[in-house]
Amino acid sequence: MTQTPPAHAGRHAARNTERHAVRYTDAQLQSLMEALYQRYSYDFRDYALPSQRRRLNHALERFQCDSLDALQQAVLDDAVAFGQLLQILTVPVTQMFRDPGFFLALRQQIVPVLKTYPSPRIWVAGCCTGEEALSLAIVLHEEGVLERSLIYATDINPQALEKAATGVYSILRMQQAGSDYLAAGGTGRLEDYYTVEHATVRFDARLLEQINYADHSLATDSVFAETQLVCCRNVLIYFNKTLQDRALGLFHESLCHRGFLGLGSREVPHFSSVADDFEALPETKKLYRKRARKYASGVRHDT
Structure with missing residues (x-):
C-alpha cells in the first residue's frame, strides 16, 4: 500500500534542496561573465544579477557542477559546452502576436x-x-x-x-x-x-x-x-x-x-x-x- 507523505515533507525537501544549493557571491558571478567575454566575446557582464542567478542555478544543475569554478572550467575548455550554456543564458522565450x-x-x-x-x-x-x-x-x-x-x-x-x-x-x-x-x-x-x-x-x-x-x-x-x-x-x-x-x-x-x-x-x-x-x-x-x-x-x- 502506498503511503501519502505528510504535508510537511515538501517543506523539508525544499529546505534540504536550498541547504545543498551551490552558493556563490556576486563577485564570483561577475568573474565568470568576464571569463566568458574574454574567451568567447559574448558579453553578459551587464545583465541583471537576479536573472543571471536564476539561469546559472539552472546551468549548475544541468552541467552537474558543484561550483561556479567547475562550470567555468567546463565551458572554457569546450566550445560545445559553452554553446549549451548559451542556450540557458539567453533564455529563448517568445510567441507569435504576443500581447x-x-x-x-x-x-x-x-x-x-x-x-x-x-x-x-x-x-x-x-x-x-x-x-x-x-x-x-x-x-x-x-x-x-x-x-x-x-x-x-x-x-x-x-x-x-x-x-x-x-x-x-x-x-x-x-x-x-x-x-x-x-x-x-x-x-x-x-x-x-x-x-x-x-x-x-x-x-x-x-x-x-x-x-x-x-x-x-x-x-x-x-x-x-x-x-x-x-x-x-x-x-x-x-x-x-x-x-x-x-x-x-x-x-x-x-x-x-x-x-x-x-x-x-x-x-x-x-x-x-x-x-x-x-x-x-x-x-x-x-x-x-x-x-x-x-x-x-x-x-x-x-x-
Missing part, C-alpha cells in the same frame, strides 16, 4: 506612417526564434507594405537564428497564436500563412524573404542601419541599468527623424540618457515616437 494589443496599435497607428516611406526598414532586436519578426511581416503584408519593406531581425543566439530562418514551428503553438492574430486585427486566418508538416508548420517563404536574420549584440555592437521602427520587447528587463541605457541609445541612433520604438509590457525608456527624446503614443501599449528635433534658434520644430 496582441501591441500589434493592433502598431497596425492602426504606426503602419500608416510606414506606408509613406518608399522602403520602410524595421529592426527587431532580440528576435529569438523569429516569431515576432514573422508577426510583423504578416501585419505589413496585410497592410500592403511588406513587399517594399525590410525587417532586420537580430539576436546573439546562433541556434535561435538558425531556427528562425527556417520558419518552422510546433503546431501545438498555433492555436493560441491564431487567437492572438485575430485579436491583433488580423484580416484573414493565420493558417493561410503556413502549411502543416506532421507535428510542425512551415511559414510562407514570401514572409521570410523580407526578413534578414543576423547576429548582433546590444552589449558590444553598434548601429548598422537607419530604421523607421525598432521593436525590442521583453529583452531590456534582463539588462541592468547600464546596458539598458546603451541599448536605448542604439535604438535612438538607429531611428530616423520621428521614428517609432516598441518595448515590452514592463519596459520603458524613462531614466535613460535618451528619455527626453521619446514620447509615448496615446492609447497604445508601449509604443513611443522619437521627438522632433529642436533647433538652436528656437524657431523651427519639425513634426
